[in-house]
Amino acid sequence: MAVENALVGYVRNRGDAIVEIVVEGEEGNIKHFLNDLKRRGPPLARIYKIEVKYLDNEGGFEKFTIESSSENTELSGSVIPPDVSICNECLRELRDPKDKRHNYFFITCINCGPRFTTIRTLPYDRSNTTMLKFPMCDFCSKEYRDPLDRRFHAQTIACSQCGPKAYITSKDGAPLDYEDPIRESGRLLEEGHVLAIKGNGGFHVATATTQSEPIARLRKVKHRAQKPFAIMARDLQTVKTFARVSREEAKLLTSYVKPIILLKKGDDYYLSELISPGLHNVGVMLPYTGLHVMLFDKVREPAFVMTSANSPNEPIVTENDEAIKKLGPTVDFFLFHNRDIAQRCDDSVVRLHGKKQSIIRRSRGYAPEPIHLKYSVDRCVLGVGAEENVTSCVLLKDKAFISQFIGDVENVETLKFLKAATKHLLKLTNSRIDVIACDLHPKFVTTKMANDLGNELQCPVIPVQHHHAHIAALMGEHNFSEMVAIVCDGFGYGLDGTAWGGEILYGNHDGFKRLGHLQEQPMVGGDFATLYPLRMAAGVLYESANVEEWLLANNHRFPHGEKEVEILIKQLERGVAPKTTSCGRVLDAVSAILGVCYERTYEGEPAMKLESAAIRGKDVLNLQPRLENVINTTSMIEEVFNQRDRYSTADLAYSAQSYIARSLAQFAIEKAEHLNIKVIGFSGGVAYNEQITLTIKRVVEESGFTFVANRMIPPGDGGISFGQAIAASFQV
Numbered sequence: 001m002a003v004e005n006a007l008v009g010y011v012r013n014r015g016d017a018i019v020e021i022v023v024e025g026e027e028g029n030i031k032h033f034l035n036d037l038k039r040r041g042p043p044l045a046r047i048y049k050i051e052v053k054y055l056d057n058e059g060g061f062e063k064f065t066i067e068s069s070s071e072n073t074e075l076s077g078s079v080i081p082p083d084v085s086i087c088n089e090c091l092r093e094l095r096d097p098k099d100k101r102h103n104y105f106f107i108t109c110i111n112c113g114p115r116f117t118t119i120r121t122l123p124y125d126r127s128n129t130t131m132l133k134f135p136m137c138d139f140c141s142k143e144y145r146d147p148l149d150r151r152f153h154a155q156t157i158a159c160s161q162c163g164p165k166a167y168i169t170s171k172d173g174a175p176l177d178y179e180d181p182i183r184e185s186g187r188l189l190e191e192g193h194v195l196a197i198k199g200n201g202g203f204h205v206a207t208a209t210t211q212s213e214p215i216a217r218l219r220k221v222k223h224r225a226q227k228p229f230a231i232m233a234r235d236l237q238t239v240k241t242f243a244r245v246s247r248e249e250a251k252l253l254t255s256y257v258k259p260i261i262l263l264k265k266g267d268d269y270y271l272s273e274l275i276s277p278g279l280h281n282v283g284v285m286l287p288y289t290g291l292h293v294m295l296f297d298k299v300r301e302p303a304f305v306m307t308s309a310n311s312p313n314e315p316i317v318t319e320n321d322e323a324i325k326k327l328g329p330t331v332d333f334f335l336f337h338n339r340d341i342a343q344r345c346d347d348s349v350v351r352l353h354g355k356k357q358s359i360i361r362r363s364r365g366y367a368p369e370p371i372h373l374k375y376s377v378d379r380c381v382l383g384v385g386a387e388e389n390v391t392s393c394v395l396l397k398d399k400a401f402i403s404q405f406i407g408d409v410e411n412v413e414t415l416k417f418l419k420a421a422t423k424h425l426l427k428l429t430n431s432r433i434d435v436i437a438c439d440l441h442p443k444f445v446t447t448k449m450a451n452d453l454g455n456e457l458q459c460p461v462i463p464v465q466h467h468h469a470h471i472a473a474l475m476g477e478h479n480f481s482e483m484v485a486i487v488c489d490g491f492g493y494g495l496d497g498t499a500w501g502g503e504i505l506y507g508n509h510d511g512f513k514r515l516g517h518l519q520e521q522p523m524v525g526g527d528f529a530t531l532y533p534l535r536m537a538a539g540v541l542y543e544s545a546n547v548e549e550w551l552l553a554n555n556h557r558f559p560h561g562e563k564e565v566e567i568l569i570k571q572l573e574r575g576v577a578p579k580t581t582s583c584g585r586v587l588d589a590v591s592a593i594l595g596v597c598y599e600r601t602y603e604g605e606p607a608m609k610l611e612s613a614a615i616r617g618k619d620v621l622n623l624q625p626r627l628e629n630v631i632n633t634t635s636m637i638e639e640v641f642n643q644r645d646r647y648s649t650a651d652l653a654y655s656a657q658s659y660i661a662r663s664l665a666q667f668a669i670e671k672a673e674h675l676n677i678k679v680i681g682f683s684g685g686v687a688y689n690e691q692i693t694l695t696i697k698r699v700v701e702e703s704g705f706t707f708v709a710n711r712m713i714p715p716g717d718g719g720i721s722f723g724q725a726i727a728a729s730f731q732v
C-alpha cells in the first residue's frame with residue numbers, strides 16, 4: 001500500500017510486537033496511506049491503535065523496504081497472535097495438483113497457520129520459532145521475499161521439500177513405511193485402530209466415531225468411563241447429519257478459531273453413544289490444519305474422536321519421545337511430524353446459549369490474544385487462578401492476557417506447566433509484575449506459588465475470595481463499577497472458611513458483600529458427597545423423608561453396598577457433616593434422586609447429565625421461590641423426591657432447574673432493587689447450564705434490569721485468574 005501511494009521508507013516489527021512504519025512523500029499520499037491501513041489490512045490484521053508522528057528531517061529513502069525486525073521494546077503489552085486455522089487459499093492449493101504445495105500437510109501462509117504454539121520469543125521472526133530447524137528452499141525463500149506474494153514474510157512458510165515431514169510409527173515408536181502417512185492414518189482409524197496424532201499445540205488421541213469398539217478400548221485404557229470426547233468432523237455438511245447447527249454455531253465452527261462447539265445431537269444421531277454418554281450434546285470441531293483435512297481423504301468416516309492426549313491430570317503431551325512413553329500403551333500407532341511445539345495449547349471449547357457464546361475453555365485460537373478493557377490500570381497484576389481449569393492472567397494497562405488452558409493444578413507436571421506458561425506470557429508481554437493475586441484458599445498450590453513468587457519479586461500478594469473473583473470478572477469484562485451478581489459453582493473457599501457455591505453478591509471497586517446464598521446443606525462424608533451425589537440427597541432429605549429404606553433399596557449404587565449405607569445412616573443420625581451452599585451439589589442431589597447419575601467420574605458430571613435429562617422437559621412442579629434469609633433448596637428437593645414416581649425424569653429435572661434459576665433471579669432482583677443497582681450478572685460453572693442461564697436472564701430482564709454474563713472469558717474457573725487480577729487492581 002505504501003508503494004501504491006508512491007511513498008518511500010520502511011516497515012519493521014519491533015520486539016514489543018508494535019509495527020513501526022516510516023513513510024516519506026506527499027502529505028495527501030500519506031493521508032491516503034493511513035486510510036488504506038485502517039480499511040484494507042489483511043484478514044487477520046487487528047489494528048488496536050495507530051500513533052502518527054510527523055518528522056522534520058528527510059530519511060534519504062529511495063524506495064519502500066521491509067527492514068529486519070528490531071529488538072526495540074518501548075511499550076510492554078504487545079499482542080501475540082493466536083494459532084489460526086488453515087485458510088481457504090491454502091486449502092485450494094493443497095488440493096491443486098499443479099501447486100508446489102499440493103498434498104503438503106503443513107501448508108500455511110501469512111493468513112493462517114500456527115503462531116502462539118510455534119513462537120519461542122519475540123519479535124515474531126522465523127528464527128524465533130520452531131521453524132528455525134527448517135531452512136527455506138529456493139522456492140519458499142523467493143516467495144518469502146516477494147512483497148507481492150501471499151507468503152511474503154510468512155514466518156511458517158514451508159513446502160514438502162524444505163518443511164516438516166509426517167510419518168507413522170508403531171506404538172513403540174518404530175518407523176513404519178507408509179508412502180502417504182496422513183491419509184493412511186485416516187484409513188487406520190477407519191479400520192478401528194487408535195492413533196496418537198501430533199498437531200500444532202499437542203497430541204490428540206483419535207479413533208473412528210461410527211464404531212464403538214475402539215472408543216470402548218480407549219475409555220478402558222484411559223480409565224475414562226464417561227467423560228465426553230471431542231470429535232473432529234469432515235466438514236460442516238457432515239456435522240449437520242448428526243447434530244443441530246444454528247447459524248451462529250455454523251459461523252463459529254467455520255471461523256479461523258475453529259473451536260470445539262458443544263452441539264445438540266440431532267434426531268438421527270448415528271455416531272457411537274460412547275462419545276458423550278448420557279449427554280444431549282457432543283463437542284464438535286472442524287479440521288484446522290492441512291494434516292487434519294487430509295486425514296479424511298481416503299475414508300468414509302464422518303468424524304474422528306480427537307481428544308487431548310495426556311496422562312490423567314497431566315497437561316497435553318507435546319514431545320515425540322514423551323508421547324511414545326506416555327501414550328504408547330494407549331494407542332496402536334503414532335502419526336508424528338518433526339516440528340517441535342514451543343507452547344502446548346489445547347483446543348478451545350465453546351457453547352452457545354441462544355445466540356450468545358459461553359466459553360468453556362479458552363485456548364487454541366484465542367490465547368494469548370488479550371481481552372481489551374474499557375479502562376486502564378496503573379499496575380501490572382498477575383492472577384494465578386484457583387485449582388481447577390486453571391489459567392494465569394497478566395493484567396497490563398487496558399489489556400488482560402490470559403494464558404492457554406493449563407488444567408487442574410494438582411500435580412507437579414501441571415504446576416510446572418502453569419509456571420512455565422506464566423513465565424512465557426510475562427516474556428511475550430514484556431511486563432514486570434507489581435502485584436500478584438491468588439485464591440483465598442490457604443492450601444491451594446496456586447496460593448503457595450503466588451506467595452513464593454511474591455517473596456522472590458518482593459511484591460504484594462492479594463488473596464481474592466473465589467466468588468469475588470467471579471463477580472470481578474463480570475465487572476471487568478463489561479466495565480461496570482458495581483453490580484449484583486449470582487455466582488454459582490461447585491466449590492469456592494468462603495470468607496468464613498466454609499464451602500460456598502450458590503452466592504448472591506454485591507461487588508464494587510472496594511470489594512464485595514455477600515447478600516445471600518443457597519441454603520446450607522450437609523455433605524455427608526465430606527468430599528465423598530461430591531463423588532457420590534446420593535449422599536448429598538440423603539443429607540438433604542434426612543429430616544423429612546424416610547430415606548433409610550430408600551438408601552437401602554439403592555445400596556447397589558454405593559461402591560461398598562449395604563455396609564456403606566449402614567455407615568451413612570449412622571453419619572446422618574449423628575448429624576455432623578461439613579455444610580455447603582454449593583449450587584452444583586444441589587443439582588447433583590436432584591440428579592441422583594432421579595437416577596440420572598450416581599457417581600461423579602468427571603467434573604460437573606451429575607449436573608451436566610441432569611441438564612441433558614431436562615432437555616425435553618417442562619415445569620410440572622412450578623414451585624414458587626422460597627426466599628427467607630437464604631434461598632430454600634430443601635423444599636424443592638423434597639418435592640422432587642416425593643413426586644419422583646408421578647412425573648417423568650425430564651419434567652422433574654426441568655422443574656428443579658427452573659426453581660433454582662427463578663429463585664436465584666428473584667433474590668438477586670430484590671437485593672438489587674433495595675440497593676438501587678441496575679445490573680445483575682451471572683457467573684460460575686453453573687452458568688454453562690443453558691436452561692438455568694436463559695431462565696435467569698429472562699426473569700432479570702422482565703423485571704427491567706440489565707443482565708450480563710461472561711462472553712469473552714470463561715464463566716467457570718478458567719476465568720478466575722482474570723477476575724483475581726481485576727479485583728486486585730481495584731485495591732492497589
Ligand SMILES: [Zn+2]
Pocket residue numbers: 086087088089090091107108109110111112113
Ligand atoms: Zn493460508
Ligand SMILES: [Zn+2]
Pocket residue numbers: 136137138139140141158159160161162163
Ligand atoms: Zn520450500
